[in-house]
Structures are given as C-alpha cells and as structure tokens.
Amino acid sequence: WGFLDTWAPDHRSASASAFLRLPRFGVRRSLAPQRAKHLVESADAFVFDMDGVVWSGGSLIAGACEALDGLRSLGKTVIFVTNNSMKRRAELAAELRQLGVDWAEERHVFNSGAAAAALLEVRKVPKDREVYVIGEAGLVDELRLRGYQTSGGPDDALRSIEDLPTALSDLSGQGPASTGTGKMGAVVLGNDRQLNFFKVAVAAHLVRNGLPLVAANDDLYGPQGPVPGQNWPGAGSVMAAVAAGAGRWPPTPDVIAGKPSIDFADAIRAELGGLRASRMVMVGDRLDTDIAFGVRAGMKTLLVLSGVTSEAAAREARGELAPDNVAPSIAALCRTGW
Amino acid sequence: WGFLDTWAPDHRSASASAFLRLPRFGVRRSLAPQRAKHLVESADAFVFDMDGVVWSGGSLIAGACEALDGLRSLGKTVIFVTNNSMKRRAELAAELRQLGVDWAEERHVFNSGAAAAALLEVRKVPKDREVYVIGEAGLVDELRLRGYQTSGGPDDALRSIEDLPTALSDLSGQGPASTGTGKMGAVVLGNDRQLNFFKVAVAAHLVRNGLPLVAANDDLYGPQGPVPGQNWPGAGSVMAAVAAGAGRWPPTPDVIAGKPSIDFADAIRAELGGLRASRMVMVGDRLDTDIAFGVRAGMKTLLVLSGVTSEAAAREARGELAPDNVAPSIAALCRTGW
Numbered sequence: 073w074g075f076l077d078t079w080a081p082d083h084r085s086a087s088a089s090a091f092l093r094l095p096r097f098g099v100r101r102s103l104a105p106q107r108a109k110h111l112v113e114s115a116d117a118f119v120f121d122m123d124g125v126v127w128s129g130g131s132l133i134a135g136a137c138e139a140l141d142g143l144r145s146l147g148k149t150v151i152f153v154t155n156n157s158m159k160r161r162a163e164l165a166a167e168l169r170q171l172g173v174d175w176a177e178e179r180h181v182f183n184s185g186a187a188a189a190a191l192l193e194v195r196k197v198p199k200d201r202e203v204y205v206i207g208e209a210g211l212v213d214e215l216r217l218r219g220y221q222t223s224g225g226p227d228d229a230l231r232s233i234e235d236l237p238t239a240l241s242d243l244s245g246q247g248p249a250s251t252g253t254g255k256m257g258a259v260v261l262g263n264d265r266q267l268n269f270f271k272v273a274v275a276a277h278l279v280r281n282g283l284p285l286v287a288a289n290d291d292l293y294g295p296q297g298p299v300p301g302q303n304w305p306g307a308g309s310v311m312a313a314v315a316a317g318a319g320r321w322p323p324t325p326d327v328i329a330g331k332p333s334i335d336f337a338d339a340i341r342a343e344l345g346g347l348r349a350s351r352m353v354m355v356g357d358r359l360d361t362d363i364a365f366g367v368r369a370g371m372k373t374l375l376v377l378s379g380v381t382s383e384a385a386a387r388e389a390r391g392e393l394a395p396d397n398v399a400p401s402i403a404a405l406c407r408t409g410w
Numbered sequence: 411w412g413f414l415d416t417w418a419p420d421h422r423s424a425s426a427s428a429f430l431r432l433p434r435f436g437v438r439r440s441l442a443p444q445r446a447k448h449l450v451e452s453a454d455a456f457v458f459d460m461d462g463v464v465w466s467g468g469s470l471i472a473g474a475c476e477a478l479d480g481l482r483s484l485g486k487t488v489i490f491v492t493n494n495s496m497k498r499r500a501e502l503a504a505e506l507r508q509l510g511v512d513w514a515e516e517r518h519v520f521n522s523g524a525a526a527a528a529l530l531e532v533r534k535v536p537k538d539r540e541v542y543v544i545g546e547a548g549l550v551d552e553l554r555l556r557g558y559q560t561s562g563g564p565d566d567a568l569r570s571i572e573d574l575p576t577a578l579s580d581l582s583g584q585g586p587a588s589t590g591t592g593k594m595g596a597v598v599l600g601n602d603r604q605l606n607f608f609k610v611a612v613a614a615h616l617v618r619n620g621l622p623l624v625a626a627n628d629d630l631y632g633p634q635g636p637v638p639g640q641n642w643p644g645a646g647s648v649m650a651a652v653a654a655g656a657g658r659w660p661p662t663p664d665v666i667a668g669k670p671s672i673d674f675a676d677a678i679r680a681e682l683g684g685l686r687a688s689r690m691v692m693v694g695d696r697l698d699t700d701i702a703f704g705v706r707a708g709m710k711t712l713l714v715l716s717g718v719t720s721e722a723a724a725r726e727a728r729g730e731l732a733p734d735n736v737a738p739s740i741a742a743l744c745r746t747g748w
Contacts, residue, residue: 233603237637244640265571269605272651273642276631280641292654293614299575302582303618304611305655312661313610313651316630317643322660323650 103374103399111397112405115372116351117149117344121331122164123156124357124379125402129300132171133378135403140173142407149344150180153354155330155361157185157262157288157307158208160217182340184288184307184330185211188260189218190339191286191329201257204278206271206310211262211288220257224274229266236270240277261314261325262288263296263307276317285318287311289330291361295380331361332392337369355402357381359393367392376401441712441737449735450743453710454689455487455682459669460502461494462695462717463740467638470509471716473741478511480745487682488518491692493668493699495523495600495626495645497548498555520678522626522645522668523549526598527556528677529624529667539595542616544609544648549600549626558595562612567604574608578615599652599663600626601634601645614655623656625649627668629699633718669699670730675707693740695719697731705730714739 103111120126126136143150154164161181168176188211192203197220205212205225212225231239243256259275279285291306307330315323330336341347349370356362357379366373375386375395386398399405441449458464464474481488492502499519506514526549530541535558543550543563550563569577581594597613617623629644645668653661668674679685687708694700695717704711713724713733724736737743 233635233642236642237635237640240635240640241637265607267605267607267610267651269603269643272605272647276643276647277641280631292657292659293618297571297575297578299579302575302578303615304571304574305607305614305651308659309610309614309651309655312654313605313643313647316650316661317647319630321630321646323654 103397103404107397108399108404111353111372111374112143112146112148114351115148115353117151117347117353118143118405119340119352119354119366119371120150120152120402121354121356121358121362121379122152122154122168124295125355125362125376126152126168126173127171128378129295130298132173133401133403135401135406137172138408139402139405143405144175146407149347151182151340151344152176152180153182153331153336153340153365155184155289155291155307157183157188157211157214157330158265159183159210160213161186163210182336182343183210183214184336185214185262186218187333187336187339188262188286188288188327188329189214189220191327191335192220192258192260193218194335194339195284195327197257197284202255203257204259204275204283205261206264206267206275206314207260207262207288207307208264208266211260215260224271225264226266228271228274229268231268231270233269233273236273239270239274243274243278244281256283258284258286259314260286260288261307261310263291263305264310265296265304267310267313272313272317275314279314279318279320284326285311285315286327286329287325289361290325290328291330291358331356331365332368333365334368337365337371341369355405359385359389359395363389363395364392367394372396374399374404376404378402441735441742445735446737446742449691449710449712450481450484450486452689453486453691455489455685455691456481456743457678457690457692457704457709458488458490458740459692459694459696459700459717460490460492460506461633463693463700463714464490464506464511465509466716467633468636470511471739471741473739473744475510476746477740477743481743482513484745487685489520489678489682490514490518491520491669491674491678491703493522493627493629493645495521495526495549495552495668496546496603497521498551499524501548520674520681521548521552522674523552523600524556525671525674525677526600526624526626526665526667527552527558529665529673530558530596530598531556532673533622533665535595535622540593541595542597542613542621543599544602544605544613544652545598545600545626546602546604549598553598562609563602564604566609566612567606569606569608571607571611574611577608577612581612581616582619594621596622596624597652598624598626599645599648601629601643602648603634603642605648605651610651610655613652617652617656617658622664623649623653624665624667625663627699628663628666629668629696669694670702670706672706675703675709679707693743697723697727697733701727701733702730705732710734712737712742714742716740
C-alpha cells in the first residue's frame with residue numbers, strides 16, 4: 073500500500089462516480105500515472121493546503137513546483153488554502169515565491185484569518201465595533217484589511233493579571249453586537265503563540281457577556297515549531313480555553329471560519345467566479361481539516377502523506393474523513409510521471 | 411422565596427428522609443430557626459466551602475464566626491473544603507485566622523491541590539518521577555509536601571516559544587508512568603493566573619505522549635480577582651486548553667481531584683477517622699461543585715446565596731445539583747437564631 077488511492081464509501085456523488093463502489097470499506101488502488109492523469113483531466117481547479125503539502129519544515133516538498141507549474145500549463149486554476157491565521161495572505165504568498173513558486177500572489181492564497189474577517193462581514197458585525205483578537209499579527213492585519221478595528225492580539229502579549237481588573241471594568245456591560253451599547257462587536261481567535269491568562273480572561277468575559285466567538289480554525293495541535301516532528305497546540309486549544317472560561321461546555325465557538333467549514337469553501341468559490349465544486353480537487357495532508365473540507369464542499373480529494381497523516385490513519389479513515397485518492401506527495405501530480 | 415430551604419426530588423436517602431417528598435419539583439420552605447436546629451442536630455460534621463461561604467472579596471461573611479463557633483461548641487466537627495489550588499492548606503488556614511476564625515489550623519483545611527497530590531499517591535505515580543505542573547505556588551508546594559518532584563508552575567511563568575523546541579526535545583519519548591523510561595510521571599494542573607503558551611504546549615506534549623492528566627478541579631470560571639462581580643477563568647479553562655492541545659475532544663482529564671469528585675470526599679472522611687457521610691452537611695455556594703459534591707458523597711447539603719449562585723438558579727436546580735436546604739448565608743446556622 074505504498075502508492076495508492078482510495079475509493080471511500082460513496083458519501084457524495086461528485087468524484088466517486090468514476091470509481092468502483094463498495095458499500096463499506098472502499099477499494100484502494102495505486103495512484104498510477106494513468107489515474108493521476110484522469111484525476112487532472114476531470115478537474116478545472118486544484119486547491120492545495122500549504123504546510124505538509126507544498127512545503128514542510130521551511131523547504132519546498134520535492135516535485136511541488138513541477139506539479140503546480142504542470143497544472144497551470146494545462147490551464148487549471150491553482151490556489152492555496154490554509155488554516156494558518158498567524159500570517160496574512162500577502163506574507164504566505166511571499167513565502168511561496170521565496171521557495172520557488174514564483175507566480176504566487178496574494179490572490180492565490182486563502183487563509184483562515186481572512187475567512188474569519190469575511191465571515192464577520194457576512195454575519196453583519198458592524199464595522200464601528202471593535203473586535204477583540206487572540207491571535208498573531210496576520211490575523212489582526214486581515215481583520216483591519218476588512219475594515220474592522222481591533223484590540224488584543226500582540227498588543228496584549230505582555231499584559232498580566234495586574235492589568236485585568238481595569239480591563240474587565242472597561243469592558244463590562246458589553247452586550248452582543250446586535251443589541252449592545254458597547255464598542256465591542258466580536259471575539260475572533262486563531263492560534264497565538266503568545267497566549268496568556270490576560271487574553272483568555274478578557275475574551276472569556278466578552279463571550280460570557282454575549283459577544284459572538286469566531287474561531288479562525290479549530291485544529292487541536294499541529295507541527296508549528298521549527299523542529300520537525302514536534303507538535304504545538306493549535307487554535308482549537310485556544311478556543312477550548314476561551315469557550316470553557318466563558319462557561320460553555322463542551323467548549324464551542326459560534327463560528328469556525330477555516331477548513332472544514334463549508335462557508336469557507338463557498339467564499340472561495342464565489343471569489344473565483346463560481347467554480348463548480350465537482351470540478352475541483354482538494355489536496356491536503358490532514359483528514360479532519362483538508363479532506364473533510366473537500367468532502368463537505370463536494371470536491372474530489374487527494375490525501376498526501378508528506379504531512380501529519382500516516383498511511384495507517386489514512387487507511388482507517390471513514391465517512392467525511394476518507395479521501396478519494398492517496399499519494400505519497402504532491403509529486404504524484406507531476407506531468408513527467410504520466 | 412427569600413429565606414428558604416429546598417427539598418429536592420429524592421435522589422438519595424440520607425437527608426431527604428426527614429422531609430416531605432414530592433416526585434418532581436420538590437417543596438421549598440424557609441429555613442426557619444427550628445429547621446436549622448433540626449439540621450444541626452441531625453449531623454456530626456459540617457463541611458464548609460470557603461470563598462463565597464465563609465469569606466467573600468477578602469472579608470468574613472457576617473455571622474460566619476458565630477455560626478462556626480456555635481457548631482464547635484455543640485461538639486460538631488467543622489472543616490473547610492475548597493477547590494482553590496492556588497494557595498496551600500497552611501496559607502488558607504492562616505487567612506481564616508486573620509479574618510477571625512482563630513482556631514483554624516492546616517488540619518481543618520482540605521484543598522484540591524492537596525487532593526491532587528494524594529490522588530497521585532493513590533494511583534501509584536512513582537515518587538522518583540517528576541510532575542509537570544500548570545498552577546500556582548500552592549499547588550507546587552502540596553505536591554512537594556507529598557514527596558513529588560515538580561517542574562513547571564511559577565518557574566515557567568516567563569518562558570516563551572523561544573524555549574519550547576529545546577524543552578520538548580528534552581521531554582520527548584516520555585512514556586506513561588507505568589511503562590516509561592523517562593523521568594516524568596504525570597501532568598497536574600490547577601488554576602494558573604500566569605498561564606502561557608509554553609506551559610500549555612509542554613503539558614499537552616506530555617499528555618499526548620501518554621502521561622496521565624490530573625486536574626485539581628475543573629471549575630470553568632469564578633470570582634478570583636480583587637473586584638467583586640468579575641469572573642476570571644478557572645482550572646477548567648486551563649484543563650480545556652491542555653487536553654485539547656493533547657488531541658482530546660471533548661477535552662477531558664484522567665482524574666479530577668477536587669469537588670465534586672467522590673474520591674476527594676472519601677479521602678477527607680478517611681482522614682477524619684471515617685465520618686459517616688449521612689451525618690455530614692456540605693455547605694457551599696456553587697451547585698456544580700459544592701452541592702453535587704455533597705449529593706454524590708451522600709451528605710446533606712445547604713446552599714448559601716452569599717456566593718455565585720442566584721436564587722433563580724437555585725430554584726431551577728435538579729438532580730445532583732439540587733440542594734436539600736437553601737439559606738441566604740452561613741448566618742442561618744448561628745445558634746442565636748434558633
């Protein structure tokens with residue numbers, strides 16, 4: 073089972089139609105060159121997760137440029153979708169260019185921070201309200217690009233409980249955005265490597281008093297540090313602390329902006345002029361975010377094993393976690409292989 | 411419904427036997443002096459929660475000394491049980507003395523930090539293993555008093571993600587206490603007002619790699635700051651961040667040491683020479699910790715409204731959250747009132 077693709081139980085009609093269906097366990101075959109060619113020919117657009125798919129530990133994954141350029145030379149739309157809210161889209165595009173994806177621009181990149189900002193607008197959080205942020209500079213920037221005022225984020229990195237009583241008094245009595253008299257409109261959180269008690273306390277206070285809690289994503293943990301193989305807590309851990317501190321159990325946000333949210337997929341498709349989901353392929357390394365995202369949105373899916381998911385975990389995936397296709401890496405899409 | 415007591419649906423036999431039973435909604439009557447006298451006469455020991463019951467916002471609640479002294483003069487055992495793990499028992503006893511409860515000693519106080527340390531021993535975590543702590547000095551002290559080596563806690567208050575890769579590398583490959591080759595035996599957490607990303611990441615890493623997660627308590631939030639009416643996140647918020655970061659969803663610890671854990675009640679009763687639960691009264695201000703603790707342990711319960719629970723919430727409580735008796739404050743137990 074080295075170089076395989078997977079036909080999962082048919083939980084959607086879009087991509088499964090080309091494949092043999094079995095009722096429970098699916099059929100797995102190698103993603104032979106001919107199969108890869110079919111997959112490419114069956115789609116107009118390819119959506120790539122970034123970390124673990126295009127790059128890993130600061131280097132481009134072997135064959136990534138060839139695969140991406142090959143798809144573009146065939147006239148395919150190629151975009152990048154990431155749950156990383158710590159950097160803004162322009163930074164992520166710049167990193168792609170630095171690594172050799174020289175055509176990458178901000179418009180090719182969709183991240184969960186920008187998605188969170190877009191969803192605030194969709195949900196009509198007024199722009200004269202302030203958004204309290206737990207997250208890094210990229211999340212703050214995306215919210216400001218969308219016209220929101222922000223507080224928190226990096227500005228509160230060094231604040232301690234000495235500052236908390238005054239901060240909470242200043243914010244007390246804030247109602248929800250739709251009815252409140254206060255200046256705050258929402259709490260938005262993403263991963264924050266400068267998380268501290270002050271930020272959790274302020275965010276929990278606001279949510280407990282009625283403000284909506286928007287999570288850029290809810291990944292529980294992932295490879296975020298400089299050392300390959302180490303996992304650091306993700307935005308899901310931050311969300312759990314805030315929601316629990318607000319009295320919600322189990323901890324739940326009001327909105328999750330990133331993958332696997334179907335709102336995110338809809339926003340991306342709309343931004344690209346109404347691409348048909350059934351003619352799109354989601355390529356990712358995580359089952360619970362990337363593959364579930366593609367499946368929910370009605371895209372074809374390709375799991376690559378160059379990131380966090382093991383072959384064994386991929387083999388056991390069922391339902392919306394089960395990918396249509398599995399390959400060792402993005403290199404399986406290189407035209408030279410066909 | 412000002413000065414009331416509550417007969418809840420009869421979910422246990424111990425204290426309800428004296429009262430009229432109705433199948434679903436219970437009967438509520440005022441805790442008239444005669445009723446208070448009966449309650450006192452029916453019990454040998456009184457277990458008081460501290461914050462919101464004996465003191466509030468740094469002052470003794472009116473009538474507390476009289477009530478406590480009166481019970482002792484009748485030969486009742488009087489002890490204090492708190493989910494506060496931030497201070498050690500000796501400090502909590504000293505605070506009681508400073509406020510006027512001049513007979514209070516360490517042996518009268520049972521807190522969730524000491525309970526967590528005792529449970530590590532019960533669960534046979536070897537004493538040559540180190541315990542990683544998220545919590546304040548009192549929790550570290552109780553663990554050390556019980557013979558455990560600790561790391562984390564206040565020592566990691568100023569550590570940042572710069573220190574994280576090395577810290578995780580040092581700790582990598584740690585197995586569970588029973589089988590591991592490493593030096594770590596458990597992760598213990600309580601509330602920590604110096605919570606930061608570094609601590610969450612280290613604790614989550616250890617739990618993800620098999621160490622047991624012990625929570626001193628799992629209160630989601632509570633009045634912990636200097637300003638009355640403000641609520642700060644509790645140990646349940648810390649626990650949620652760590653357990654989620656370890657990949658557990660919903661976030662769950664392996665052990666919860668504090669109220670309402672029946673292990674805690676058993677440990678206290680054993681320490682006091684085998685008190686009978688049915689001859690004990692739990693007096694507290696929270697339904698989900700204090701009242702559930704008393705109910706689960708088979709004690710009678712008295713909810714006081716001098717803390718976090720409103721009259722309306724008390725009225726709606728059902729099942730193990732429903733107190734047998736309700737009073738405005740601890741002063742209802744003063745003998746002068748009978």
